[in-house]
Amino acid sequence: GEYIDTKFSNQQIQMVEQNSRQVAQRDEEIRRIVESIAELQNIFQELAHLVADQGTVLDRIDYNMEQTVVKVEDGYQELLKAEKHQKRGRKCIFYYFCWLL
Numbered sequence: 001g002e003y004i005d006t007k008f009s010n011q012q013i014q015m016v017e018q019n020s021r022q023v024a025q026r027d028e029e030i031r032r033i034v035e036s037i038a039e040l041q042n043i044f045q046e047l048a049h050l051v052a053d054q055g056t057v058l059d060r061i062d063y064n065m066e067q068t069v070v071k072v073e074d075g076y077q078e079l080l081k082a083e084k085h086q087k088r089g090r091k092c093i094f095y096y097f098c099w100l101l
Helices: 010-100
Strands: none
Touching: none
16 A cells, blocks of 8 residues: 655655744734624723713703703792792881871
């Protein structure tokens, strides 16, 4: 039969070693990419939490502004009532003094 040479030549050994180094280098690059993706995921999660927190703060500010408008309107109505009572009180005092005379 035929004789099959199972020995590697020096050139073949160098190619295998070079391929092994390239595979190891690519493996390291892929590992760095995976780490970068994990870091990005953490950054986006933190950003999502910040956005949610800011939304809560904005909701509180909006609610407080609405309450302020309501309170100012109520206060204005109370001032109108007080002014009306004050005018009525002045009229009563005027009529009382007129009656005394």
